[in-house]
Amino acid sequence: xxxxxxxxxxxxxxxxxxxxxxxxxxxxxxxxxxxxxxxxxxxxxxxxxxxxxxxxxxxxxxxxxxxxxxxxxxxxxxxxxxxxxxxxxxxxxxxxxxxxxxxxxxxxxxxxxxxxxxxxxxxxxxxxxxxxxxxxxxxxxxxxxxxxxxxxxxxxxxxxxxxxxxxxxxxxxxxxxxxxxxxxxxxxxxxxxxxxxxxxxxxxxxxxxxxxxxxxxxxxxxxxxxxxxxxxxxxxxxxxxxxxxxxxxxxxxxxxxxxxxxxxxxxxxxxxxxxxxxxxxxxxxxxxxxxxxxxxxxxxxxxxxxxxxxxxxxxxxxxxxxxxxxxxxxxxxxxxxxxxxxxxxxxxxxxxxxxxxxxxxxxxxxxxxxxxxxxxxxxxxxxxxxxxxxxxxxxxxxxxxxxxxxxxxxxxxxxxxxxxxxxxxxxxxxxxxxxxxxxxxxxx
Amino acid sequence: xxxxxxxxxxxxxxxxxxxxxxxxxxxxxxxxxxxxxxxxxxxxxxxxxxxxxxxxxxxxxxxxxxxxxxxxxxxxxxxxxxxxxxxxxxxxxxxxxxxxxxxxxxxxxxxxxxxxxxxxxxxxxxxxxxxxxxxxxxxxxxxxxxxxxxxxxxxxxxxxxxxxxxxxxxxxxxxxxxxxxxxxxxxxxxxxxxxxxxxxxxxxxxxxxxxxxxxxxxxxxxxxxxxxxxxxxxxxxxxxxxxxxxxxxxxxxx
Ligand code: SF4
Numbered sequence: 001x002x003x004x005x006x007x008x009x010x011x012x013x014x015x016x017x018x019x020x021x022x023x024x025x026x027x028x029x030x031x032x033x034x035x036x037x038x039x040x041x042x043x044x045x046x047x048x049x050x051x052x053x054x055x056x057x058x059x060x061x062x063x064x065x066x067x068x069x070x071x072x073x074x075x076x077x078x079x080x081x082x083x084x085x086x087x088x089x090x091x092x093x094x095x096x097x098x099x100x101x102x103x104x105x106x107x108x109x110x111x112x113x114x115x116x117x118x119x120x121x122x123x124x125x126x127x128x129x130x131x132x133x134x135x136x137x138x139x140x141x142x143x144x145x146x147x148x149x150x151x152x153x154x155x156x157x158x159x160x161x162x163x164x165x166x167x168x169x170x171x172x173x174x175x176x177x178x179x180x181x182x183x184x185x186x187x188x189x190x191x192x193x194x195x196x197x198x199x200x201x202x203x204x205x206x207x208x209x210x211x212x213x214x215x216x217x218x219x220x221x222x223x224x225x226x227x228x229x230x231x232x233x234x235x236x237x238x239x240x241x242x243x244x245x246x247x248x249x250x251x252x253x254x255x256x257x258x259x260x261x262x263x264x265x266x267x268x269x270x271x272x273x274x275x276x277x278x279x280x281x282x283x284x285x286x287x288x289x290x291x292x293x294x295x296x297x298x299x300x301x302x303x304x305x306x307x308x309x310x311x312x313x314x315x316x317x318x319x320x321x322x323x324x325x326x327x328x329x330x331x332x333x334x335x336x337x338x339x340x341x342x343x344x345x346x347x348x349x350x351x352x353x354x355x356x357x358x359x360x361x362x363x364x365x366x367x368x369x370x371x372x373x374x375x376x377x378x379x380x381x382x383x384x385x386x387x388x389x390x391x392x393x394x395x396x397x398x399x400x401x402x403x404x405x406x407x408x409x410x411x412x413x414x415x416x417x418x419x420x421x422x423x424x425x426x427x428x429x430x431x432x433x434x435x436x437x438x439x440x441x442x443x444x
Numbered sequence: 445x446x447x448x449x450x451x452x453x454x455x456x457x458x459x460x461x462x463x464x465x466x467x468x469x470x471x472x473x474x475x476x477x478x479x480x481x482x483x484x485x486x487x488x489x490x491x492x493x494x495x496x497x498x499x500x501x502x503x504x505x506x507x508x509x510x511x512x513x514x515x516x517x518x519x520x521x522x523x524x525x526x527x528x529x530x531x532x533x534x535x536x537x538x539x540x541x542x543x544x545x546x547x548x549x550x551x552x553x554x555x556x557x558x559x560x561x562x563x564x565x566x567x568x569x570x571x572x573x574x575x576x577x578x579x580x581x582x583x584x585x586x587x588x589x590x591x592x593x594x595x596x597x598x599x600x601x602x603x604x605x606x607x608x609x610x611x612x613x614x615x616x617x618x619x620x621x622x623x624x625x626x627x628x629x630x631x632x633x634x635x636x637x638x639x640x641x642x643x644x645x646x647x648x649x650x651x652x653x654x655x656x657x658x659x660x661x662x663x664x665x666x667x668x669x670x671x672x673x674x675x676x677x678x679x680x681x682x683x684x685x686x687x688x689x690x691x692x693x694x695x696x697x698x
Binding site for chain 2: 049098
């Protein structure tokens with residue numbers, strides 16, 4: 001019991017907790033399935049989705065990364081699970097529907113290979129003795145041999161190697177035993193094995209699948225002086241080069257003091273939130289990092305979300321006409337999300353749209369009204385000057401969004417469209433009152 | 445479109461999905477457009493309405509049932525059924541109007557996003573789907589003696605069947621029972637098929653050995669995983685409304 005608390009508390013800063021990305025039916029005689037859209041089993045006191053049993057094999061680390069609570073020089077209680085204990089706990093939690101699967105990570109015990117072997121053993125027990133068919137995400141330990149990483153990949157749904165720090169200098173300063181190379185190498189290997197396995201599966205259905213839910217990574221935000229632009233550009237290049245499924249951002253939570261660490265009292269949650277918003281824009285809205293930020297403007301505007309900020313710098317491209325704007329452009333309108341843009345695209349096939357119809361479709365015009373027109377007219381019929389728009393949007397922005405990245409991870413919603421879900425308790429009336437529509441995450 | 449005079453035309457059905465489909469059938473063949481379709485149970489009769497009680501007949505309901513995917517879309521059938529699982533007071537009328545439009549428009553009915561009926565049908569259906577999805581995560585089983593896994597739920601909508609589909613796939617080799625304690629119905633799965641039955645009193649066996657210990661471990665995990673400096677009670681409340689807490693292990697006391 002105590003062991004579980006120690007090894008959970010030690011794992012909790014890792015944010016990747018989605019179980020999405022795999023879609024596998026249950027099998028007779030086995031236990032478990034995976035569901036494409038992901039299922040949240042509970043929500044922790046910080047509002048984050050709990051989907052996986054997120055634990056460390058051990059927190060007894062031979063390394064000494066300054067930002068990490070498990071570092072060798074830190075004086076904390078140490079504990080370790082055996083592979084059997086991990087498997088037993090996973091199965092029993094899974095059957096009680098506490099969790100959707102396992103997220104196994106570990107500090108480095110003895111060396112990277114030894115640690116990875118232990119993790120492989122736990123996964124092997126689960127997959128073969130217990131016939132566990134549910135979701136497993138594991139961390140690949142930087143420095144482990146390619147053979148072991150490939151074994152791990154054949155047992156897990158998703159693998160991740162955490163970048164942790166967005167720059168080489170940061171690593172040198174705070175994680176001297178790790179190098180950029182030891183992190184990038186396994187990422188590259190995993191990316192190429194995933195690709196190879198996909199190709200083989202096309203040819204032979206029964207080819208073993210290697211990490212079918214792909215690869216992800218995590219970066220700590222705020223432990224080094226790296227700018228948002230640097231972080232976002234890095235994410236973009238990793239999405240492209242290693243076809244990563246997700247990059248997670250984790251606001252640095254002070255876990256100790258060291259001259260090389262910034263003196264923070266609170267985790268930079270707003271910054272983390274902006275990065276998630278921008279990450280969303282990269283993956284689903286067709287934006288690139290250099291459109292959102294630049295050397296001249298390396299950090300996000302705390303007052304405006306990245307999409308709004310971009311739009312205000314590109315007022316020459318607005319307003320757009322909802323009836324004729326191409327889909328890609330609709331996606332760039334602040335306040336219109338993927339679901340809304342799709343609904344507009346569908347609805348305008350059967351007739352011309354006007355503002356009352358847009359409202360009926362559940363499209364929130366609070367922000368979009370400054371950027372869209374019907375027949376050349378804004379919602380209120382008046383034309384608006386740029387400064388008027390800026391003023392109004394900044395007015396809205398004074399209500400900063402409720403923070404916590406649980407919302408981004410529920411994957412039930414996408415960013416702008418949270419507003420379209422009916423509230424939990426009441427049945428939606430035919431025309432929902434605009435006010436009843438609230439966003440958990442703030443609209444883009 | 446009123447059928448004779450100022451009287452409202454109201455169909456009544458027996459409260460089953462089949463019964464409702466028969467009402468759709470009746471309207472179609474009688475060339476009538478009822479203003480409302482209501483369940484017979486708890487009906488409050490209005491003096492200014494004319495009531496037609498529609499009988500439930502398996503051949504007729506089957507005819508309608510199979511025609512929906514053929515003439516409208518599989519999606520429309522799912523939408524109609526999910527609306528039926530809701531507790532919306534006007535659900536039968538919504539389903540009827542939605543299907544009526546569907547029969548004239550085919551699968552395009554779901555593009556008619558500015559129609560009030562279509563919109564309402566889709567909204568209620570999404571609401572039911574969302575609750576089922578949510579409960580697929582928040583439902584908690586306990587292991588009972590005899591290796592039966594038991595869970596109690598009290599959902600707003602009647603999502604029990606939707607959950608059965610999910611859990612039969614998730615734990616195919618494990619017998620389980622899910623009981624909707626509010627509606628007094630229970631689904632029993634015996635590793636081959638599941639069946640929903642009415643239960644007035646359920647005689648529960650005791651917890652299996654070790655069950656309490658796993659519950660404690662889970663609470664330990666739950667309490668250890670939150671990050672104190674990011675505490676956000678409002679967000680947690682929003683994502684996991686209080687109404688679900690009483691059936692969840694993490695909120696029970698040791
Ligand atoms: S190797 Fe991992 S567990 Fe060990 S100190 Fe570094 S970050 Fe922490």
